[in-house]
Amino acid sequence: MLTFETQVRVRYSETDQMGYVYYGNYAAYYEVARVEMLRSLGTSYKEMEAGRIMMPVLDLTCKYVKPAKYDDLLTIKVSIRNMPSLRMKFDYELFNEKKELINIGATTLVFIDMDKNKPCFPPQDFLNRLAPHFEESR
Amino acid sequence: MLTFETQVRVRYSETDQMGYVYYGNYAAYYEVARVEMLRSLGTSYKEMEAGRIMMPVLDLTCKYVKPAKYDDLLTIKVSIRNMPSLRMKFDYELFNEKKELINIGATTLVFIDMDKNKPCFPPQDFLNRLAPHFEESR
Amino acid sequence: MLTFETQVRVRYSETDQMGYVYYGNYAAYYEVARVEMLRSLGTSYKEMEAGRIMMPVLDLTCKYVKPAKYDDLLTIKVSIRNMPSLRMKFDYELFNEKKELINIGATTLVFIDMDKNKPCFPPQDFLNRLAPHFEESR
Amino acid sequence: MLTFETQVRVRYSETDQMGYVYYGNYAAYYEVARVEMLRSLGTSYKEMEAGRIMMPVLDLTCKYVKPAKYDDLLTIKVSIRNMPSLRMKFDYELFNEKKELINIGATTLVFIDMDKNKPCFPPQDFLNRLAPHFEESR
Numbered sequence: 001m002l003t004f005e006t007q008v009r010v011r012y013s014e015t016d017q018m019g020y021v022y023y024g025n026y027a028a029y030y031e032v033a034r035v036e037m038l039r040s041l042g043t044s045y046k047e048m049e050a051g052r053i054m055m056p057v058l059d060l061t062c063k064y065v066k067p068a069k070y071d072d073l074l075t076i077k078v079s080i081r082n083m084p085s086l087r088m089k090f091d092y093e094l095f096n097e098k099k100e101l102i103n104i105g106a107t108t109l110v111f112i113d114m115d116k117n118k119p120c121f122p123p124q125d126f127l128n129r130l131a132p133h134f135e136e137s138r
Numbered sequence: 139m140l141t142f143e144t145q146v147r148v149r150y151s152e153t154d155q156m157g158y159v160y161y162g163n164y165a166a167y168y169e170v171a172r173v174e175m176l177r178s179l180g181t182s183y184k185e186m187e188a189g190r191i192m193m194p195v196l197d198l199t200c201k202y203v204k205p206a207k208y209d210d211l212l213t214i215k216v217s218i219r220n221m222p223s224l225r226m227k228f229d230y231e232l233f234n235e236k237k238e239l240i241n242i243g244a245t246t247l248v249f250i251d252m253d254k255n256k257p258c259f260p261p262q263d264f265l266n267r268l269a270p271h272f273e274e275s276r
Numbered sequence: 277m278l279t280f281e282t283q284v285r286v287r288y289s290e291t292d293q294m295g296y297v298y299y300g301n302y303a304a305y306y307e308v309a310r311v312e313m314l315r316s317l318g319t320s321y322k323e324m325e326a327g328r329i330m331m332p333v334l335d336l337t338c339k340y341v342k343p344a345k346y347d348d349l350l351t352i353k354v355s356i357r358n359m360p361s362l363r364m365k366f367d368y369e370l371f372n373e374k375k376e377l378i379n380i381g382a383t384t385l386v387f388i389d390m391d392k393n394k395p396c397f398p399p400q401d402f403l404n405r406l407a408p409h410f411e412e413s414r
Numbered sequence: 415m416l417t418f419e420t421q422v423r424v425r426y427s428e429t430d431q432m433g434y435v436y437y438g439n440y441a442a443y444y445e446v447a448r449v450e451m452l453r454s455l456g457t458s459y460k461e462m463e464a465g466r467i468m469m470p471v472l473d474l475t476c477k478y479v480k481p482a483k484y485d486d487l488l489t490i491k492v493s494i495r496n497m498p499s500l501r502m503k504f505d506y507e508l509f510n511e512k513k514e515l516i517n518i519g520a521t522t523l524v525f526i527d528m529d530k531n532k533p534c535f536p537p538q539d540f541l542n543r544l545a546p547h548f549e550e551s552r
Binding site for chain 4: 150151153154155156157160162208
């Protein structure tokens, strides 16, 4: 399992009149977490698209445990439990500054060859960067 | 079961550089659908909050079947399968102009007494408006 | 001068914790107005891009006169004062349900040939659709 | 004059199908810059609202010089040229990683007493924190 943590500060634009982060905005927080995880591996999602592979989202689940509020500094813990194949699943846990779990989420993304517009396997370099984190579980 | 349909036109602001509607933006489409459903019943979510009851979202699921694209006129079919109690579940199906199913979602909302900041039952008037749609299933 | 009116209903996602529409969200409302104006002329911005011309925004001004609030049905009046050349200017006035002026805005867009990545003149068909609305001022 | 710099990484959610940051999203970047500037002064906008003063935006201008793109690490330089009175003006300059100026903006905010719903002067503590930065210009 590969785990990575990053932080986001809640913006005013992300709140709604309930004074909470709007429930649709967690998807962007999840995106920040998975993008920064890829960067921590020495690659990036931007490079992936430059290599003509894009990763649209197939499914999303969010469980809202406690509200995130304006100006909160949230910690997002993102995990990959399995080496990706045609698909890649990310799990998320969000914590507020009191270290309370406030949100649990998951997304499945698919690798798409942008030229053929078809699912494809991830680039070998990408798999090589992930592999060392999964060796112990073999 | 109560079912209602409404339409949204995809805005440029809602697309991302993949040329698809950003996966986090469907949550706002779901919101439009449930709000317009309440309006069709002769009430509104705005009135609910004016009556000091708010309805934050407890969980969200989205399955992205086909991409929604810029300027698409989407039809959102929203359904309530059961009379709400402390919670209320909405199911969504989105269709593009070719009547293809492009997205399936669900949200569970909870009724919160804003003064006590505690879960509560829905207002009686609200239940009265819903009840006729569920009588056949008694 | 060409003038067109359209309506948008304020979404919960567009409010912020002040209980107002977030100040950055008016840009999307302006976009809805200009897109629907083009549609009313028998063309569309989508067609423009399909014809390999895009229209990025060069400048934006917004004046916030009164707050727009959740569930308000806003009327957006969009005007073009001059036939476009390399650039096209749109002016906006937003009104709430009491017909109070709540927001004044303007955007200048530029026509860009997507293949050359350079400014270009608008398509002739587009100019032909606009011209009748400006003839009286010749 | 008080000047402060902060950085934002462009999120996928903030791009549009042109592959640029959507023109309405710069408003949120400006917000990040002014909020972080206040934090650098030892206060925060959150505290301001906790003290029952809010700061809605009165006007906004944006000039889009070059596009910001996905994953760009933008530097936002925010400046206050004058001590605030009932209003407070912020100027913004955004730079990409090549240190190219890509965007110029300005916002005027007004101090509102949330209990009276009327304009008010900024809190004395807030003025005290700002004053040292403007003394040389007296």
